[in-house]
Amino acid sequence: xxxxxxxxxxxxxxxxxxxxxxxIDRPGDRRSHDVPTPRGGGVSIAASALVALGWLAWDGGRxxxxxxxxxxxxxxxxxVGWLDDxxxxxxxxxxxxxxxxxxxxxxxxxxxxxxxxxALLALVAVxxxxxxxxxxxxxxxxxxxxxxxxxxxYALYTEDPVVSALAWALSAACVGFLPFNxxxxxxxxxxxxxxxxxxxxxxLLVSSCASAPAGAVHxxxxxxxxxxxxxxxxxxxxxxxxxxxxxxxxxxxxxxxRLSARLGAHWPVTMLYAVWSTCGSLVLLAGRDRGVAIxxxxxxxxxxxxxxxxxxxxxxLRRRATQGRHP
Numbered sequence: 158x159x160x161x162x163x164x165x166x167x168x169x170x171x172x173x174x175x176x177x178x179x180x181i182d183r184p185g186d187r188r189s190h191d192v193p194t195p196r197g198g199g200v201s202i203a204a205s206a207l208v209a210l211g212w213l214a215w216d217g218g219r220x221x222x223x224x225x226x227x228x229x230x231x232x233x234x235x236x237v238g239w240l241d242d243x244x245x246x247x248x249x250x251x252x253x254x255x256x257x258x259x260x261x262x263x264x265x266x267x268x269x270x271x272x273x274x275x276a277l278l279a280l281v282a283v284x285x286x287x288x289x290x291x292x293x294x295x296x297x298x299x300x301x302x303x304x305x306x307x308x309x310x311y312a313l314y315t316e317d318p319v320v321s322a323l324a325w326a327l328s329a330a331c332v333g334f335l336p337f338n339x340x341x342x343x344x345x346x347x348x349x350x351x352x353x354x355x356x357x358x359x360x361l362l363v364s365s366c367a368s369a370p371a372g373a374v375h376x377x378x379x380x381x382x383x384x385x386x387x388x389x390x391x392x393x394x395x396x397x398x399x400x401x402x403x404x405x406x407x408x409x410x411x412x413x414x415r416l417s418a419r420l421g422a423h424w425p426v427t428m429l430y431a432v433w434s435t436c437g438s439l440v441l442l443a444g445r446d447r448g449v450a451i452x453x454x455x456x457x458x459x460x461x462x463x464x465x466x467x468x469x470x471x472x473x474l475r476r477r478a479t480q481g482r483h484p
Contacts, residue, residue, distance in 0.1 A: 160205045160326045164333020167201025172337065172344045180242060182345055187407040189295045189414050189423070194342055197242045198334060199350010202301075203235035205330035206357050209323055226265030227360045230258035234287055234356045238348030248405045251348070252284065258356060259283035262363070270367050278376055279363045286362075286383070287355035289390040294351040295414050296423040298339025301346065302431050304354040305331035307382035310438035311361045314445060317368035320361065327357050340424040358383065378452040381441040381459060385433045388463045389413060412467055415474045433463070 175181070175195030183193045207228055214224035237254035240246060259280045267276035294300035305328045312324035334350075337343050346354070365379050380387065393411045397404035409418065417426040440459050444452040 160329035161333040163205040164330035168198045168334045168337045171198045196345040197347035198344035199346035202330045203353035209326035223265045223269045230262045233258045234352040238352035242347040255284045282359035286359045290355035291351040293386045297342040298427040301331045306434045310382040320364045378456045381437040384437045
């Protein structure tokens with residue numbers, strides 16, 4: 158309840174602040190919205206997550222180095238995003254902040270678990286998920302709802318009460334934010350919010366892997382709730398790279414953007430992605446008491462199905478666009 162309240166009240170305050178400072182995203186050819194909308198509402202989610210990490214870092218009078226490092230990394234990622242929401246910074250400046258946060262989290266994961274594999278996972282997951290959530294935050298309710306679904310999946314899967322508490326806190330903060338962002342956005346997450354969500358999901362991914370019984374499950378399996386975003390971002394950006402385009406700049410080529418433009422509404426696409434990610438989360442939960450081999454096969458099959466669905470959707474959208482030009 159506390160984190161939902163922080164998410165809701167914090168977003169309301171952030172909206173007043175954004176309107177006063179004229180932090181407004183305006184419509185354009187590289188954006189999916191059609192009315193000027195304030196940005197930076199995700200600062201409430203960052204604040205809620207910092208409260209949760211602070212509590213866990215000092216729970217019972219003992220310091221948890223991992224949660225201290227997670228708090229430092231979150232503050233860095235959210236801080237870089239907050240600065241970018243006020244005045245656009247270079248992609249390299251933002252990426253540098255993300256990489257430093259990844260190093261901090263990776264070092265903490267290694268020192269607390271003595272597992273270099275978890276450190277490597279943190280080093281990769283932080284910049285990947287932070288930037289994936291940034292790229293995929295383009296229509297009403299999508300990024301926050303996807304993060305909430307993934308957080309609930311991790312909370313239900315884990316038997317570690319600390320991981321569960323952090324996951325529930327993140328999902329509650331998203332629930333507090335969503336009424337301001339869906340079905341019609343009155344404020345956007347901004348880079349501060351998308352970055353905070355990506356970072357916290359990286360923390361939950363690493364924590365879930367660390368708390369799972371040794372050899373019981375693979376990191377790929379814990380990526381199931383994130384599959385929709387990972388597939389859309391990876392395939393879309395790869396295509397832009399192959400074509401020699403400036404893939405790091407704003408665009409409207411993701412499947413979710415093209416589909417929402419075709420349908421003329423955001424909410425059906427947000428709901429479609431929610432259904433897909435919920436199903437992926439159920440695949441994760443269904444394999445909790447299964448062997449690692451079965452889990453890996455199920456995850457591989459789910460990602461393969463997602464890739465086929467993405468390709469089919471993009472092909473359908475191209476055909477519809479061609480038919481629209483040549484009636």
